[in-house]
Each structure stands twice: as structure tokens, then as C-alpha cells.
Amino acid sequence: MREALRRVSIGYLVLAATAVAYLVVYTSRLGRFPTSFDYLSILNTTLPLVFVAIGQSLVVLTGGIDLSVGGMVSVCVAVTATTVSSSVFWLVVVLALGTACGALNGLIVAYGRIAPILTTLATLSIFTGLALRVMPVPGGSIPQEVRLVLTNPATPTGLIWLGLAVVGWLVLRRTRFGMRVYAIGSDEASARAVGVPAAAVKLKVYALSGLCSALAAVFYVSTTTSGDANAGNPFILTSIASVVVGGVAFAGGRGSALGAVAGAVALTLVIDILFFSGIDPLYQSLFQGLFLVVAVLLGTVAALAARRRRQA
Amino acid sequence: MSTRRVLYALGGTVAVLLVGAILHPGFASWSSLRVMLVVASFTGFVAAGQMLVVLVGGIDLSIPWVLNGAAIVLTTSSLGQTSRAPLAIVLALGVGALVGLGNGLGVAWLGVPAVVMTLGMNGVMQGLTLGLSKGLTCASCGSYAPEPLRGLFDGALPAQLFLWAGVGLFMTVLLTLTTFGRRVYAVGVNPRAAFLSGVGVRGVTVALYTLSGVFAALAGIALVAYGGQPSLGLGDPYLFESIAAVVVGGVSILGGRGHYLGVIAGSLTLVAVTTFLQAQRVPEYGRLMIYGLVILAILFAYGREKAHD
Numbered sequence: 001m002r003e004a005l006r007r008v009s010i011g012y013l014v015l016a017a018t019a020v021a022y023l024v025v026y027t028s029r030l031g032r033f034p035t036s037f038d039y040l041s042i043l044n045t046t047l048p049l050v051f052v053a054i055g056q057s058l059v060v061l062t063g064g065i066d067l068s069v070g071g072m073v074s075v076c077v078a079v080t081a082t083t084v085s086s087s088v089f090w091l092v093v094v095l096a097l098g099t100a101c102g103a104l105n106g107l108i109v110a111y112g113r114i115a116p117i118l119t120t121l122a123t124l125s126i127f128t129g130l131a132l133r134v135m136p137v138p139g140g141s142i143p144q145e146v147r148l149v150l151t152n153p154a155t156p157t158g159l160i161w162l163g164l165a166v167v168g169w170l171v172l173r174r175t176r177f178g179m180r181v182y183a184i185g186s187d188e189a190s191a192r193a194v195g196v197p198a199a200a201v202k203l204k205v206y207a208l209s210g211l212c213s214a215l216a217a218v219f220y221v222s223t224t225t226s227g228d229a230n231a232g233n234p235f236i237l238t239s240i241a242s243v244v245v246g247g248v249a250f251a252g253g254r255g256s257a258l259g260a261v262a263g264a265v266a267l268t269l270v271i272d273i274l275f276f277s278g279i280d281p282l283y284q285s286l287f288q289g290l291f292l293v294v295a296v297l298l299g300t301v302a303a304l305a306a307r308r309r310r311q312a
Numbered sequence: 313m314s315t316r317r318v319l320y321a322l323g324g325t326v327a328v329l330l331v332g333a334i335l336h337p338g339f340a341s342w343s344s345l346r347v348m349l350v351v352a353s354f355t356g357f358v359a360a361g362q363m364l365v366v367l368v369g370g371i372d373l374s375i376p377w378v379l380n381g382a383a384i385v386l387t388t389s390s391l392g393q394t395s396r397a398p399l400a401i402v403l404a405l406g407v408g409a410l411v412g413l414g415n416g417l418g419v420a421w422l423g424v425p426a427v428v429m430t431l432g433m434n435g436v437m438q439g440l441t442l443g444l445s446k447g448l449t450c451a452s453c454g455s456y457a458p459e460p461l462r463g464l465f466d467g468a469l470p471a472q473l474f475l476w477a478g479v480g481l482f483m484t485v486l487l488t489l490t491t492f493g494r495r496v497y498a499v500g501v502n503p504r505a506a507f508l509s510g511v512g513v514r515g516v517t518v519a520l521y522t523l524s525g526v527f528a529a530l531a532g533i534a535l536v537a538y539g540g541q542p543s544l545g546l547g548d549p550y551l552f553e554s555i556a557a558v559v560v561g562g563v564s565i566l567g568g569r570g571h572y573l574g575v576i577a578g579s580l581t582l583v584a585v586t587t588f589l590q591a592q593r594v595p596e597y598g599r600l601m602i603y604g605l606v607i608l609a610i611l612f613a614y615g616r617e618k619a620h621d
Contacts, residue, residue, distance in 0.1 A: 065427075067552075108608070113617045115565045117371075121552055122607040129600030136597075237373075237431060250425045282447055286439020293432035296424050 010299045011246035011259030011266075018266040022273050029276045036156075043158045044151040044223050046268040048073070048216040050261050052235045053242035054165060055102075055212025057260035058205050060243050061185045063252025064109065064116035066206065069213050069239055071127025072101045073232030076217030078131040081140025081227025088146060095214045101127055102210015106203035124236070131229040138228040142221050150222040161219070162261075169257040181205060185252030241288075242267055245295040267291075317562030320614045321574040324560065325581045328606075332588040339588060346473075350465060350538070352576075352583040353476040357531035358550045359557035359575045360483055361412075361524030366558050367487075367500045368517055369567030370419060370426040375528045375554055377437035378411050379547030382529035383536040384445055387455040397458035405529045411437060412525020416518030441544075448544050461537035472534060476576075479527075483572035496520065500568030557582055560610050566617075581610075 026034050052069050059066040076098050083090040101123070108119045151158050172178045180201045183191040192198050216235065221227050246263030248255030270291050274284055333340035358375050365372045382404040390400035411433060418429040445453050456462075464472040487493040495516050498506040507513045531550065536542045561578030563570025585606050589599045 112612060114608075114611045114615055115617065117555070118559055118565055118611055118615060119608075121555060122604045122611065124552070125604030125607070126601045129597040129602075129604065132597035132600065237434075240427065240431065244425075244428050250427060280443060282442040283439045285435040286443065289432040289435025289437075289439065292428060292435065293418065293424060296428050296432075297422060300423055 010295075010302060011255075011262040014245055014295050014298070015262040015266045015269075018269045018273065022269045022276075025273050025276045029278070040153070040156055040158075042265075042268060042272065043156060043162070044153070044219075046265050047151065047158050047161065048220040048223070049235065049238055049242060049264040049268065050162065051165065051212045051216035051219065052239040053246070053260040053264040054169065054257045055209035055216075056239040057243045057246065057248050057255065057257040058181065058212075059116070059209050060248050060250065061181050061252055061255060061257075062202055062205050063185045063188065064202070064205075065240070066105065066120050066209050067117060067236055068101070068105055068120035068124040068127055069209065070232040070234075070236040071124040071131065072098055072210050072213035073217045073220065073235050074131035074229055075101065075127045075134065075232075076214040077220055077227045077231040078135035078140075078229050080218055080221045081142065082135055084146060084221070085141045085143050088143065091146075091218060094218060095211060098210040098212075098214020098217065099207050100210065102213070103203060103207040105210070106206030109206060110199035110202040128229070128232075131232070135227055135229045138226065140221070140227040142225055147222050147225070150219055158219075166258060166261065173256070177201065177204065182253055185254070187253070238264075238267060241292050244292065247299055263295075266295075315571070317569070317614055318571050318574040318577070321560060321562040321577040321581070324610055324613075325577045325584065328581050328584045328588070332584060332591075336588060336591050339591065344587075346468075346470070348580065348583050348587050349476075350470055350472055351587070352579040353472055354531050354535055354538075355550065355553050355557050355579040355583060356476050356576055357479060357527050357534060358554040359561070359579055360479055360572060361527030362554040363483075363558045363561070363563055363570060363572060363575050364496070364520040364527075365426070365524050366555075366563055366565060367496050367567055367570060368503070368520060369500055370517070370521070371430065371555070372415065372521065372524045372528075373427060373430040373551060374411060374415060374433040374437060375524070376547035376551045377434050377441055378408050378525055378528040379532040379535070379550060380542070380544065381411075381437050381441040382408050382532035383542040383546055384441060384448070384453065386533050386536055387457055387542055388445070388450065388452040390455065390458045391452055392456040392458055394458050394460055397460055400458070401461075401533060404533050405526055408525040408527070408529025408532075409522050410525070412522040412528075413518065415525065416521030419521060420514040420517040448542070454541070456540050457533075457537045461533070462540065464534070464537050472538075475534070479530075480572055480576055487572065492516070492519070497568055502568075553582065556607055559615055560607065562614060565615075 056066055076094050080094050105120055105123055108114055109116050180196050183196050184198050184201055188198055242263035243260045245266055246259030248259055274287055329340050362372055385407050386400050386404040389403050390396040415430050415433050418424045419426050495511045498511055499513050499516050503513050557578040558575055559565055560581055561575035589602055
């Protein structure tokens with residue numbers, strides 16, 4: 001448990017460091033502190049990644065990985081952008097669709113016994129194809145009312161949803177289901193031996209990842225006010241990066257979705273820092289890559305130091 | 313066990329080609345097969361590197377931009393001149409080796425998870441490639457690949473196919489006939505047991521990631537020779553394609569099992585499926601969905617893990 005706490009705190013440390021760097025760079029560049037508008041735009045642009053990262057962290061906690069988040073976000077973005085302007089009821093359909101896609105992954109992984117990375121690689125292709133079928137060319141729209149409720153450009157309604165996600169996770173991890181997720185990630189054979197229904201838990205975890213992708217898609221369309229069948233692609237790698245920066249162990253069983261949320265916000269801040277420090281945008285991914293590796297190395301170094309201290 | 317999987321992979325290729333030939337006459341003719349083999353050779357190159365790291369339970373996500381970077385290094389350093397071609401090829405392969413070495417050191421010595429190390433490296437290479445070539449607008453970025461390289465694809469039996477056969481021979485000899493190969497499988501099956509029996513696990517790991525970088529660079533050189541000029545995003549399709557080819561080829565994603573012969577079959581299967589769907593004028597969304605379903609079907613046929621009970 002102490003190990004879990006330590007890993008999470010790495011994610012928060014990275015976030016705190018990037019936040020300070022952001023403030024310093026912004027202030028020295030523009031000669032004033034960031035305004036509420038800046039915070040609001042950070043919040044609204046981060047929200048989709050935050051949701052995908054939560055879903056991804058759940059899957060990673062069980063020792064799996066979900067590459068199909070890209071496809072699930074894409075297909076949900078396509079459906080949201082084409083339908084919701086006719087009736088808001090479609091939002092429910094989108095969430096159900098995302099959950100169903102995730103459940104399909106879960107079925108194949110848990111009952112078909114195919115490695116998660118391969119299952120979700122195949123379904124990524126299927127879901128992306130589905131997204132292209134729904135929305136062959138970019139476009140679509142979202143009603144203004146939905147926008148005002150989800151990602152209001154004037155007031156931080158996004159904070160409410162972020163808060164709900166955080167509370168949702170805090171409740172979830174204390175439920176029997178939450179404990180089982182950690183149990184499977186730590187040692188699946190032992191978990192099975194003590195009667196954890198591993199297959200059923202995995203099915204739910206992947207379904208939840210799908211639901212998170214659907215939520216991300218809704219917020220994505222709400223922020224960008226249009227859709228694109230390839231909208232989800234960038235989320236595959238950024239969600240994995242968020243989870244890693246947030247201190248969730250790739251072997252499973254250690255870390256927290258909150259760490260992944262911190263990681264997602266930190267990754268978004270890094271892009272802003274690069275922008276305000278006047279670095280050629282072409283070099284952007286160079287620094288993001290370095291940031292990813294350095295954040296993980298910091299975690300490893302901290303773990304080594306902690307072990308040394310305990311042994312001494 | 314793993315020999316059987318190679319047979320399954322070959323059987324899969326034959327089945328796809330047969331179905332294609334029945335539904336689309338001329339599909340399995342030599343002229344069409346030759347095109348498919350050439351296209352599959354690019355996948356075969358990247359999959360060779362991917363297979364090596366997968367064999368020890370790793371993964372290389374840096375392939376796309378190592379490939380792209382090497383392709384751009386080749387044209388900008390050769391400027392299309394034949395006399396500069398050898399140096400340019402060495403430079404491009406060197407870039408691949410260097411990046412692979414970095415990946416290997418990060419994974420083996422710093423203990424960074426392979427997914428993270430190679431994902432970060434992919435970003436680093438993407439940033440460097442875009443930045444140094446100024447978004448492919450630099451003065452020498454419009455250069456073509458030197459003429460001899462472009463000749464790789466001429467003739468009834470293109471030299472590129474011999475190159476692929478050479479890669480196949482190299483991989484097979486390396487993995488089945490050398491001590492190094494035995495060590496690779498030993499590390500893949502159980503790194504701890506391998507370490508305790510005296511295998512330099514770290515050294516093997518670094519060597520494999522380095523080789524993966526070299527193979528990605530080789531694919532970049534071949535692709536730029538094929539297309540004439542490099543483009544940005546040239547390597548992007550090869551990230552997931554390389555993993556798919558490795559697995560369809562019967563290599564266990566958990567490491568320790570698999571042969572390159574299977575990966576050759578896997579590469580050809582994937583390209584045959586795509587080519588067939590294009591020949592049938594299936595729209596892009598249908599191609600993507602069927603492609604995914606075919607991979608799933610193959611995985612269900614011989615890619616399942618053992619039951620837990």
C-alpha cells in the first residue's frame with residue numbers, strides 16, 4: 001500500500017513541477033499571470049484526455065493495455081457529431097455504444113484468452129472502420145446547450161465533470177470491484193485461487209474503458225464543435241503516456257486513476273509550456289518524448305532511493 | 313509447438329491467396345504476386361526487428377519515426393547522387409542502430425518499460441526529424457533516392473525480393489544456428505533462469521533493440537527507394553502492421569517462441585488481404601473492419617493463451 005502511495009505521488013510531483021514551469025514560462029513571456037481564460041482553456045482541452053486516461057489506467061491496473069481507445073473515441077466522436085444536434089437523447093446511445101465496444105474487447109480478452117495488446121490492435125482497426133462508415137468526411141456539429149453544460153467557454157463547468165470523475169474513481173476503488181481490479185493486476189493466479197472471478201472483472205474493466213472513451217468523445221466534440229473519424233488516433237499514445245507519467249505500473253496492480261489524471265493534465269501543460277517558451281512547434285514531440293522518459297526515470301530513481309533508505 | 317505455428321501461418325497465407333484467386337481471377341498470378349511480395353517486403357523488414365524484441369517479451373514502438381528519419385537521412389545525405397549512395401546507406405542504417413542502441417540501453421540498464429522507452433524515443437525521433445528537416449522543407453529535402461537503389465524494384469524478379477530473402481536467411485541463421493539465437497530464446501522464455509545460467513541478459517536485450525533500429529532504417533531505405541522521395545508520416549502505418557505481422561506469423565507476444573519464416577508468411581498474409589480488398593473495390597471503412605476481423609480470426613485460430621485452470 002505504501003508502494004502504491006509512493007507511485008501516485010510521483011504523478012503529482014510531475015504535475016506540480018510542470019504547473020510551476022508553466023506559470024514561470026507564461027509569466028516571463030507575457031509579463032502577467034495566466035488569466036481565468038487560460039485556466040479554462042487548459043481545463044477544456046484536457047478533459048477528453050483525462051477521461052481516456054482514466055479508462056486506460058483501469059485496464060493497465062489489471063495488467064492489460066487498450067490500444068482500441070483510439071477507435072472507440074473516433075467512432076463515438078463520429079456518432080456524437082452527426083446525431084446529437086437532432087436529439088440530445090443520442091448522448092445516451094453514444095455512451096452505450098462506447099461501453100459495448102469496450103465490452104467486446106473484454107469478452108475477447110477475458111473469455112477468448114487473446115492477449116490484450118493483440119485484441120485491441122484488431123478492434124482498433126474495426127472501430128476506426130466503423131467511424132469512417134459513420135462519418136466519411138470531417139464535419140458535424142453539437143448543440144450550443146450541450147456545449148454550455150459540458151465545456152462552457154465562459155464558466156468552468158468542466159470542473160464539475162472532472163470532480164465527478166475523481167469522486168467516481170474514489171468510490172470505485174473502495175468497492176469490491178475496485179479491490180478485485182488491484183488483486184488481478186498484482187497476481188492473477190492468486191486472485192483466481194481465492195475466488196476472484198477474474199474474467200468477469202476484466203470484462204467490466206474493458207467496458208468501463210469503452211465508457212470512458214465515449215465520455216471523452218462527447219467532451220471532444222463539445223470542445224472542438226465538430227467531429228472527425230480520425231479524432232481518436234492521438235489518444236492511443238497520449239493515454240498510455242498519461243498513465244505512465246501518472247505512476248501506474250505497467251505490470252499492473254500498482255497506481256491509481258488519479259495519477260493518470262495528473263499525468264494527462266501534465267502532458268497538456270507541457271504543450272502549453274513549449275508554446276509559450278517559443279520553441280518551434282516542429283520540435284514539440286521531441287520534448288514530449290523526453291518528458292515521458294524522464295518522468296518514468298524519476299519514478300525509478302525515487303523507487304531505488306526509497307529501497308536504499310529502507311535497507312539502511 | 314512453434315514449428316506448428318509456422319505451418320499455421322503458412323497455411324493462412326495459402327488460404328488467403330486461394331480464396332483471393334477463386335473470387336478474383338488473376339489474383340494469384342505471378343505479376344500480382346510479385347507486387348504483393350514487394351509490398352510485403354517492407355512489412356517483412358520492420359517485422360524482423362519487431363520480432364526480435366518481441367522474442368524477449370519487449371516491444372518497439374519507435375519504428376515509425378526511426379524508419380522515417382532514416383529515409384530522410386538517406387535522401388538528404390545522398391542528394392540523389394550515385395557516388396554518395398554507399399555513404400548515405402551507412403549513415404541511414406547508423407541512425408537506426410544508434411536509436412535502437414538508445415532504446416536497448418534504456419530498457420536493459422535504466423529499467424524503463426519497453427513501451428515507455430520506445431514510445432518516448434518515437435516522439436524524440438519525430439521531433440528531431442520534423443525539426444531538423446524544417447517539416448521536410450529544407451534545401452536538400454526534395455532530393456530523390458540514388459538511381460541504383462531505385463533499380464531494386466526493376467525487372468521480372470526485383471532485387472528487393474533477394475534482399476528480403478537475405479534478411480530471412482540472416483534471421484533464420486541468427487536465431488536457430490548461433491549461440492546468440494539460443495540465448496535470445498532463453499531470455500524470452502525466462503529471463504531470470506537465463507541470467508542464472510550465465511546469459512548476459514542485458515547485452516542480448518541491447519543487441520536486439522539495436523537490430524530492430526537497423527531493420528526499421530532498412531525498411532526506410534527500401535521505402536524511399538520504392539517511392540523515390542521520402543514523405544512525412546511514411547512510417548506511421550508500420551507500427552501496428554509490424555506487430556500484426558509478427559503475431560499472425562505465429563510468434564508469441566509473451567516472448568520465447570516463433571520463427572522468422574512465420575513472420576514472412578504473416579507479412580504476406582496481411583498484404584494479400586489488403587490487396588484483395590482493394591481489388592474488390594471495398595471502400596476504406598470496409599477494408600479496415602475486415603482487416604481487423606481477419607486478424608481476430610487468425611488470433612482465435614492459433615494465438616490464444618493457455619487456459620488458466
